[in-house]
Amino acid sequence: MFNLFSTQTNQATIGETNVTVKVQFSKYSASWFNSDFQLATQINSKKGKGFKLPEESNLKFRQVQRYEIFYRKFYHKRIQQQIKTPFNPDYDEFKRFCATVLSQRIFYILKTALPQLITGRKELIINLYAVNKYLENDLAAYVYSNSTDKAIEMEFSGSALTGRIYFLWVYAHKVDASFLERTLTHELEHHLEHRKGMYLKEEETLKNIAEFMQLNPEAWKGSFPALFEVWCNLYAEGLATFVENRKANQVEIDFKQVQKLKLGLIKLSLLNKKSDAEKLVEKEFRSTAESGEYYLGRLMCYFIGLSFLKQKKTEVLVLSQGKLKLPFTELGLFLEKHSSVKLEQLNEETFKEAYAKLSQIKHHREFIALYTKACQELGLKDSLRIVDTKFYHKLLNNAAGSYKHCREVVMG
Numbered sequence: 001m002f003n004l005f006s007t008q009t010n011q012a013t014i015g016e017t018n019v020t021v022k023v024q025f026s027k028y029s030a031s032w033f034n035s036d037f038q039l040a041t042q043i044n045s046k047k048g049k050g051f052k053l054p055e056e057s058n059l060k061f062r063q064v065q066r067y068e069i070f071y072r073k074f075y076h077k078r079i080q081q082q083i084k085t086p087f088n089p090d091y092d093e094f095k096r097f098c099a100t101v102l103s104q105r106i107f108y109i110l111k112t113a114l115p116q117l118i119t120g121r122k123e124l125i126i127n128l129y130a131v132n133k134y135l136e137n138d139l140a141a142y143v144y145s146n147s148t149d150k151a152i153e154m155e156f157s158g159s160a161l162t163g164r165i166y167f168l169w170v171y172a173h174k175v176d177a178s179f180l181e182r183t184l185t186h187e188l189e190h191h192l193e194h195r196k197g198m199y200l201k202e203e204e205t206l207k208n209i210a211e212f213m214q215l216n217p218e219a220w221k222g223s224f225p226a227l228f229e230v231w232c233n234l235y236a237e238g239l240a241t242f243v244e245n246r247k248a249n250q251v252e253i254d255f256k257q258v259q260k261l262k263l264g265l266i267k268l269s270l271l272n273k274k275s276d277a278e279k280l281v282e283k284e285f286r287s288t289a290e291s292g293e294y295y296l297g298r299l300m301c302y303f304i305g306l307s308f309l310k311q312k313k314t315e316v317l318v319l320s321q322g323k324l325k326l327p328f329t330e331l332g333l334f335l336e337k338h339s340s341v342k343l344e345q346l347n348e349e350t351f352k353e354a355y356a357k358l359s360q361i362k363h364h365r366e367f368i369a370l371y372t373k374a375c376q377e378l379g380l381k382d383s384l385r386i387v388d389t390k391f392y393h394k395l396l397n398n399a400a401g402s403y404k405h406c407r408e409v410v411m412g
């Protein structure tokens with residue numbers, strides 16, 4: 001049933017475009033909100049030195065993410081002081097407040113990070129649903145099947161809105177704008193990929209793969225569809241995570257983690273059973289949005305950005321190992337010696353150049369090729385590379401043998 005009060009609408013004119021953000025709460029009930037608020041209170045009031053989650057609540061990491069506020073000590077202190085005063089959470093106020101801050105952040109992102117979503121358009125509608133159900137991997141999700149050229153649909157975890165937005169506002173009068181901005185930018189970036197037709201193409205190819213495998217059960221390993229999805233995600237999730245994190249102060253690169261994931265990909269490519277492949281991906285690649293293809297793809301984008309930086313500067317700033325300016329010509333050797341490093345974030349100009357190039361990509365093979373070129377320009381040896389053309393072919397060969405038929409089925 002349509003409930004007028006469950007939808008909060010905010011509008012703004014940005015450039016030539018009328019943008020309407022409709023935040024809908026019909027899928028996030030008052031009773032769910034109340035129990036989330038109680039849980040947030042429980043978690044945040046006990047937060048302090050040596051705090052452990054109450055075992056009886058059986059909370060998993062995912063759930064904690066929705067309620068725990070990743071903020072500076074200062075907020076914690078304020079919450080500890082204020083939380084002693086009993087507070088009656090107000091569902092209507094929650095809806096108004098969250099709809100306002102979500103809309104403001106979206107307007108801001110459209111003005112700054114992703115103006116291509118509105119350029120040349122008279123109107124854009126964004127339907128954002130606060131949802132009760134737990135979103136498996138993310139705090140938010142882009143619903144591409146319901147998104148069109150004029151309207152974008154997204155879901156946002158209602159628990160996260162309660163625990164990380166409204167709760168912080170009530171007790172510390174703060175809005176975690178950076179959390180909202182990162183999460184929303186990530187999902188909005190997916191809309192650009194959808195507009196390029198990438199998701200439809202991916203679906204179509206997966207269908208072709210399934211048909212081919214049914215007709216030729218012995219030709220390819222059962223892992224092939226899962227592997228194909230990982231390749232698609234390397235670009236789609238990698239780029240979204242790259243954009244999402246563009247304001248981070250530094251970029252941490254953990255080559256041990258990269259190696260572990262690469263070995264995971266090799267293992268995956270050799271699995272015969274489809275169900276085993278799906279299990280492996282679920283276990284080793286989807287544990288958090290910061291691991292798996294998200295992480296690998298984001299780093300690949302970063303190295304592509306670094307190759308752009310190299311055209312302008314002779315040195316890159318290392319923020320670990322005692323901070324130093326490293327000539328680009330020594331980067332390869334340096335990375336071979338140190339398995340964990342922190343490098344400078346790309347400056348805005350370089351980020352924009354790299355992003356412009358990355359946005360033009362329409363297939364993950366182009367992405368892998370661009371990354372390979374960047375590695376060559378940066379002088380990175382095979383062992384330092386993530387998924388370059390050589391490694392991609394190795395995986396392809398593992399899963400599809402001589403992959404004679406691949407060209408027609410997968411490559412179009």
Ligand SMILES: [Zn+2]
Binds near residue numbers: 190236237
């Ligand atoms: Zn995503």
